[in-house]
Amino acid sequence: AQTVTQSQPEMSVQEAETVTLSCTYDTSENNYYLFWYKQPPSRQMILVIRQEAYKQQNATENRFSVNFQKAAKSFSLKISDSQLGDTAMYFCAFMKPNRDDKIIFGKGTRLHILP
Template sequence: AQTVTQSQPEMSVQEAETVTLSCTYDTSENNYYLFWYKQPPSRQMILVIRQEAYKQQNATENRFSVNFQKAAKSFSLKISDSQLGDTAMYFCAFMKPYDTDKLIFGTGTRLQVFP
């Protein structure tokens, strides 16, 4: 069974600085998808970024980028130029394609951005 591990329960960063959130996963699959979701205090889950395992190029969405290391089964999220609105819980998630598209979530990292 697949598992997703986020080893940092809490992180903090000063506004305009860069922070990296860690995620590792365990799977025997070769083809899969990885996601980062953000959950602000409003509790809505917001998709931040996705990565297809068959793509070697790291995904980027504006200030958000990932460092995907397939051999190491690592999928970290880098937030550049942090903003106060980035304060939220961040969840890493794994999806095995063609398996009912279920998401398996990590335990989350609470990020606090300070002014």
């Protein structure tokens, strides 16, 4: 069974700084997808970034980028020039590329951006 581990329950950084959130996962699959979801205080789940395991290039979305290390089964999220609106719970998630398969979430990292 697949598992997703986020070892940082909570983090705080100053506005405009760069922060990295860690995630490791366990799977025997060779092809799969990884995601970071953001859950602000409104509690909506918002997709931040996705990575296909067969792609070596790390995904980037504006200020958000990932460091995907397939052999190490590591998938960290880097937020550059952090903004107050980045304050949220961040979930790392895993999905196999099978039709209708479920997403498996980590326990989340609560990120506080301080003014």
